[in-house]
Amino acid sequence: MATILSAVAWPYANGPRHIGHVSGFGVPSDVFSRYLRMAGYDVLMVSGTDEHGTPILVQAEREGVSPRELADRYNRVIVEDLQGLGLSYDLFTRTTTRNHHAVAQELFKTVHRNGYLVPKTTMGAISPSTGRTLPDRYIEGICPICGYDGARGDQCDNCGNQLDAIDLRNPRSRINGETPVFVETEHFFLDLPALADALGSWLQTRTGWRPNVLKFALNLLDDVKPRAMTRDIDWGIPVPLPGWDDNPNKRLYVWFDAVIGYLSASIEWARRSGDPDAWRKWWCDPEAQSYYFMGKDNITFHAQIWPAELLAYNASPGEYGVLNLPTEVVSSEFLTMEGRKFSSSRSVVIYVRDVLERYGPDALRYFISVAGPETQDTDFTWAEFVRRNNDELVSTWGNLVNRTASMIAKNFGAIPQASNLTAADHEVLAVSKKAFDAVGDHLRHQRLKLAIGEAMRNAAEANQYLSEQAPWKEPDQERKATILHVAAQLVSDSNRLLAPFLPHSAQRVHEALGGTGQFLPQPEIVDAADLDGGPSYPIITGDYSAQPRWASESVVPGTPIKPPTPIFAKLAPEVVDEELARLG
Ligand SMILES: [Zn+2]
Numbered sequence: 001m002a003t004i005l006s007a008v009a010w011p012y013a014n015g016p017r018h019i020g021h022v023s024g025f026g027v028p029s030d031v032f033s034r035y036l037r038m039a040g041y042d043v044l045m046v047s048g049t050d051e052h053g054t055p056i057l058v059q060a061e062r063e064g065v066s067p068r069e070l071a072d073r074y075n076r077v078i079v080e081d082l083q084g085l086g087l088s089y090d091l092f093t094r095t096t097t098r099n100h101h102a103v104a105q106e107l108f109k110t111v112h113r114n115g116y117l118v119p120k121t122t123m124g125a126i127s128p129s130t131g132r133t134l135p136d137r138y139i140e141g142i143c144p145i146c147g148y149d150g151a152r153g154d155q156c157d158n159c160g161n162q163l164d165a166i167d168l169r170n171p172r173s174r175i176n177g178e179t180p181v182f183v184e185t186e187h188f189f190l191d192l193p194a195l196a197d198a199l200g201s202w203l204q205t206r207t208g209w210r211p212n213v214l215k216f217a218l219n220l221l222d223d224v225k226p227r228a229m230t231r232d233i234d235w236g237i238p239v240p241l242p243g244w245d246d247n248p249n250k251r252l253y254v255w256f257d258a259v260i261g262y263l264s265a266s267i268e269w270a271r272r273s274g275d276p277d278a279w280r281k282w283w284c285d286p287e288a289q290s291y292y293f294m295g296k297d298n299i300t301f302h303a304q305i306w307p308a309e310l311l312a313y314n315a316s317p318g319e320y321g322v323l324n325l326p327t328e329v330v331s332s333e334f335l336t337m338e339g340r341k342f343s344s345s346r347s348v349v350i351y352v353r354d355v356l357e358r359y360g361p362d363a364l365r366y367f368i369s370v371a372g373p374e375t376q377d378t379d380f381t382w383a384e385f386v387r388r389n390n391d392e393l394v395s396t397w398g399n400l401v402n403r404t405a406s407m408i409a410k411n412f413g414a415i416p417q418a419s420n421l422t423a424a425d426h427e428v429l430a431v432s433k434k435a436f437d438a439v440g441d442h443l444r445h446q447r448l449k450l451a452i453g454e455a456m457r458n459a460a461e462a463n464q465y466l467s468e469q470a471p472w473k474e475p476d477q478e479r480k481a482t483i484l485h486v487a488a489q490l491v492s493d494s495n496r497l498l499a500p501f502l503p504h505s506a507q508r509v510h511e512a513l514g515g516t517g518q519f520l521p522q523p524e525i526v527d528a529a530d531l532d533g534g535p536s537y538p539i540i541t542g543d544y545s546a547q548p549r550w551a552s553e554s555v556v557p558g559t560p561i562k563p564p565t566p567i568f569a570k571l572a573p574e575v576v577d578e579e580l581a582r583l584g
Pocket of ligand 1: 144146147148151156157159
């Protein structure tokens with residue numbers, strides 16, 4: 001079975017994550033990874049919080065805390081939210097570990113030695129009142145290309161062009177409104193033009209990507225420029241070169257190090273597992289595959305910057321050897337909220353924690369899987385959330401489990417024996433058994449909507465079977481037993497088909513069918529010591545070795561069944577108004 005790295009985008013630790021974030025990277029990657037494990041693949045799923053860069057620095061200043069304190073706070077919040085959502089990371093870590101710093105520096109040094117990081121003198125902005133560097137994105141002014149007043153120093157949101165802050169007309173600081181001063185500063189630039197041919201050749205071999213993602217990635221090659229990989233900032237990873245490493249105001253660009261997190265987290269996972277080289281199976285074996293999950297605002301970094309770093313490293317590799325480039329960049333589109341862009345400042349937002357507290361993880365996982373922004377921009381509305389929950393999750397799936405288990409409990413007290421299957425029995429069982437191939441094929445190709453649609457159709461067909469066979473008015477006890485045996489088998493199959501999407505309720509369905517013990521392994525939070533003597537921090541990890549198989553498994557007659565309690569909660573229609581009232 002193939003070896004697969006599930007590389008999940010790193011949430012930025014400057015605040016709690018909202019459902020727009022987890023609809024892009026979180027739930028899709030977890031459904032994919034859980035399916036692969038059930039199907040017998042060798043999966044390593046890694047991520048962590050991204051904690052460097054200007055926004056954390058600026059927010060820490062605003063709150064009067066150190067950047068480390070701010071990152072610590074939101075790292076913990078994010079860890080708790082993602083674990084609460086059931087995201088089954090082998091390791092969810094962070095970028096402020098000593099391990100990550102060392103791995104990022106090894107990549108920088110090797111890419112520099114290979115000649116792909118070239119020094120250049122540029123003009124950088126400083127704030128005249130504080131003397132501190134003013135990063136591009138904190139400068140605003142008139143776009144020199146389209147004349148839009150409100151362009152940022154790094155790009156114009158009106159015409160979409162990449163800009164240099166010094167070219168803005170009437171530049172001003174977004175922090176305090178003052179006019180920045182430009183001074184000479186030296187930085188290292190990743191030589192993307194020198195890597196463009198190799199990037200292009202690699203992209204040409206990528207088949208099966210979502211068309212939007214591949215098109216976007218190929219378009220990036222039309223206009224490649226060297227890109228600064230160091231910054232004038234005092235928060236981040238020191239630049240590992242003589243004359244630079246002791247300069248407190250020069251750091252690696254946050255995106256240079258954040259994408260290295262996939263590698264550093266794999267290495268950290270291996271070190272924690274007791275076999276420090278175990279990560280190589282996912283990174284150095286050319287047969288191993290890797291899937292990177294993210295929202296579309298991150299495609300540039302995963303389809304261009306990260307592969308460029310890897311190609312530059314592989315040109316004459318350092319201690320890690322030749323490293324695999326991504327098999328696929330799996331990007332979703334944007335989720336909006338009631339027709340508007342998510343905005344924490346304008347309260348157009350719903351945080352993961354609030355959804356977990358009010359509705360539980362599986363209601364949200366279901367919605368994202370069935371109605372998320374998989375291949376097109378999608379609007380989240382509370383009316384649709386409630387409708388999907390009530391009409392699909394509760395009415396189709398919850399109802400099937402409930403009525404099957406109730407009738408078995410009431411009539412037999414245990415899963416009954418089947419005798420003399422009819423053509424209808426054979427047919428519905430065969431369809432259910434075959435669904436594993438169809439749903440599995442969709443999941444293997446990250447088509448969550450088609451996969452969950454197929455799985456839910458299987459549950460709907462089981463409901464249809466029960467309605468047609470009407471065991472509640474069947475006078476013949478033997479026939480009634482057979483129908484309910486078949487129904488129990490259909491519930492068991494559907495539960496496996498839905499388990500990657502609904503891992504929490506899968507446990508309860510397993511128990512409703514008389515199952516004992518843990519059905520699916522779940523992630524847990526562990527307070528872990530830094531491996532290299534830094535401060536300890538919470539990680540998400542888990543032992544996912546004991547998996548139910550991705551196949552129909554025969555139910556066992558005689559298994560005791562108790563009257564069930566409902567698996568899913570129906571939401572009152574008032575939920576819609578309550579939630580809309582909470583929005584700004
Ligand atoms: Zn413009």
